[in-house]
Each structure stands twice: as C-alpha cells, then as structure tokens.
Amino acid sequence: MKKIILVLISIIIIFMIQKSSYFTITEIEFNECKNFDNRVIKNSLENFNYFSDSKRVIKERILSIPIVESVVINKKFPNGIDLDILYKEPFLKVIDNDIVIITDDEGYVLTINNALDTYYSITGLEIMYYKVGKKLETYNQSILNDVFSLIKLIKKSGVDIKGIIEYNGSDVCIYTLAGIEVEFGDCSEIEKKFNNFINVYYDLIEKDIRYGVIDVSITDLPLFRKEKK
Numbered sequence: 201m202k203k204i205i206l207v208l209i210s211i212i213i214i215f216m217i218q219k220s221s222y223f224t225i226t227e228i229e230f231n232e233c234k235n236f237d238n239r240v241i242k243n244s245l246e247n248f249n250y251f252s253d254s255k256r257v258i259k260e261r262i263l264s265i266p267i268v269e270s271v272v273i274n275k276k277f278p279n280g281i282d283l284d285i286l287y288k289e290p291f292l293k294v295i296d297n298d299i300v301i302i303t304d305d306e307g308y309v310l311t312i313n314n315a316l317d318t319y320y321s322i323t324g325l326e327i328m329y330y331k332v333g334k335k336l337e338t339y340n341q342s343i344l345n346d347v348f349s350l351i352k353l354i355k356k357s358g359v360d361i362k363g364i365i366e367y368n369g370s371d372v373c374i375y376t377l378a379g380i381e382v383e384f385g386d387c388s389e390i391e392k393k394f395n396n397f398i399n400v401y402y403d404l405i406e407k408d409i410r411y412g413v414i415d416v417s418i419t420d421l422p423l424f425r426k427e428k429k
Contacts, residue, residue, distance in 0.1 A: 223250040227280035233267060233287045235316050240265060241283070250279055266333040267310045292351065293321035294336060294344070301327065307335045307348060320351050324367030343367060346387035350374075353394045359401065371417060376401065379410045385417025396422040 225248045232238045244261050255273045262271045262283065272284040291305040302316045303309055309332050310316065325344055329337040338344050347365060350372070354361050360377040367373075372384040380401065384393050393416040400414050400422050415423040 223278055224248070225250055225253070225279055225281050227276065228283070229280070230283035230285055233285075236267060236287075236311070236314070241285070245281070250275060250277065250281075264333075266308065267316075290316045290318035291320070292348065293318050294325060294327065294338070295321055295323045296325060296327040299327055299330070301330050301336055303336050305348065305352070307344070309334055309336050319363045320365060321363060322347055322365040322367060324369065340367070343372060343387050346390045347372060349390050350384065350387060350394065353391065357394075357398060359398070378405065380404065381413045383413060383415045383417050389419050392419050393417070400424055 225245055228242050228245060230238075230241055241262070244265060245258065248258060248261075255275065258273055258281070259271055262268055262273075262285070267288050269286040269288045271286070274282040274284075276282060288304045288310060290302050290310055292303050294301040294303065298313075300313050301309055302311045302314065302318055309330050312330065312332060322344075326339040327336070328339050328341075336344070347367075350365075354374070362375040362377060365372065365374055370385070372387045374382045374384070376382070382397050382401075384390065384397075387393075396416040396419070397414055400416070404410075404412070404414075404424065409426065412424055412426040415425065
C-alpha cells in the first residue's frame, strides 16, 4: 500500500513539475545570426519545460530550423538554457521578379524574401517550387545545379568575380572585377569550361588586357572577343 502511495505521489509531483510555469524555459541565451529573425529560435522553444523536455528533444526542435547546422545545449536550472549554434552559410540568392530565395550550398531554402547576406546571386532563372527547409526547384534545374558547382569553383580559384550571375535564356554569364565578361553557355561540363576560362583569363591579365568577353560555351573552343571599356 505504501508503494502505491509513493508511486501516486511521484506521479503527482511529476505532473506538477510539468505544468508549473516555474520550470518553463524562459531564459534562452544563444549566439545570434546576422540578418536573421532570431526570434524564431526563442519561439521554437515556447512552453518547453526544464525537466520534461530532454536535451535530445530540444536539439531536434532547434535543428528543425533550416538555417541551423548544429547546436550544443546546456541547461541552467530552473528555467534557463544556453545554445551554442552553428549556422549554415547562406550561399546563393535566386531572384525571380519579386521573389528572393536564399539557399545553402546544397540548394536547400534558408529564407524567403529575407535580407540574409550572401555574396552571390543569380537572375534569369524561373522558380518552380520553394519552401523553407526544402530544396529549391526551378524550370532550369540543371543550370541551377551547375551554378552551384560554378560558384564553388570560383571560390576555390580565388579569382575576383562580381557577385551577380546572369542567365539570359542561353548563357550563364559572370563578370570579373578586372572587367572581363565570361560566357559559360548552358553551364554543362562546367569544370572543363571553368578551366578553359582560367587559362584564357590569366593569359589576358599577363598581357594587361582587362576588357572583353571570354566565351567558353563550347567546351573545346574557348574564344575571346576584345571590347573597349
């Protein structure tokens, strides 16, 4: 009988703890993300309880926020929590009329129409489907995928490129800070085309040629058209 009473008392105590606002997590500290509505982090833990919600449950909730890469959690009795968050890097801004989508480097949507900083943007693609946390889909999906590869190649090369990438329906175009335009065509076989561009580009720089168009749209036939500034 005593055991039953003890069990019942324990259940009542646990129930009271779960329902008590005293243990509701309200003191939330975390490293904020620039140009992101950080209220999303706090709102995601609304009504969470210090005792009844484990670190695992809290971690799952935080990781459900698309911009979060990983998180380390430290609880602070009786109603506090510290979050050490690693955020995903905004990689590409896709602009289609009034729609602005920010994705990570794998094409997952981080924000929609939000002023999240990213250096590279592309215009000219038609967006087909977008939802925060899902992969962005366009009517030119193969080109979008190759643009991701192109940006990674640019970053690896160290060549100074302007952040705006243009697609005009037939060519993906980038512009060097030196003043040279580069046409990649449909961006297929992008590694070969990029290597062709690099070879031509450095040859031009050595000759102090700063303006013109490098056309690598045909993989085995890189061309240069000299144009005045």
